Amino acid sequence: DVVKRKTAFLFSGCMRLPGIASGSDPKAANCLAAIGMNMGMAFQLVDDLLDLTATQQTLGKPVASDLKEGKLTLPVALALAGADPEALSMVRSVLSEREFRSVESRQILALVEKHDGIGQTRAIAEEYIRTATTALRMFPPSPYRDAIAAIPDFILNRGA
Numbered sequence: 676d677v678v679k680r681k682t683a684f685l686f687s688g689c690m691r692l693p694g695i696a697s698g699s700d701p702k703a704a705n706c707l708a709a710i711g712m713n714m715g716m717a718f719q720l721v722d723d724l725l726d727l728t729a730t731q732q733t734l735g736k737p738v739a740s741d742l743k744e745g746k747l748t749l750p751v752a753l754a755l756a757g758a759d760p761e762a763l764s765m766v767r768s769v770l771s772e773r774e775f776r777s778v779e780s781r782q783i784l785a786l787v788e789k790h791d792g793i794g795q796t797r798a799i800a801e802e803y804i805r806t807a808t809t810a811l812r813m814f815p816p817s818p819y820r821d822a823i824a825a826i827p828d829f830i831l832n833r834g835a
Contacts, residue, residue: 686715
């Protein structure tokens with residue numbers, strides 16, 4: 676829900692508005708909005724992955740800053756689903772301290788890697804991209820469709 680409200684609705688609106696402004700039929704505008712929603716979901720999930728896996732130079736902010744800000748992102752939440760009480764306690768400590776004081780960021784990353792939170796989140800992002808790409812086929816080939824079709828590659832491979 677947070678991912679949807681944080682990024683996906685923005686992408687959805689940005690895709691719907693050109694459809695409306697160009698006079699497209701409502702079905703086409705709704706399809707564009709759905710494409711944007713799916714791309715926005717994928718974009719935010721990849722952003723959450725980068726928060727855990729990228730360097731500070733790449734991100735422009737400290738690594739794992741989402742957790743320090745009290746944000747439980749999907750990769751961490753997925754890892755917690757299979758974690759033991761000690762791991763849950765580590766994450767709670769970071770969330771309550773709002774910093775890596777009693778727990779180091781590398782411990783959280785190790786937890787996420789151990790329980791495949793990164794791989795699972797990446798697979799979910801890729802599924803959102805597949806859904807968006809499939810919906811894009813509704814539109815006839817054009818430079819506009821080609822431009823939109825290039826976005827998924829950027830989303831999935833940014834920071835690489």
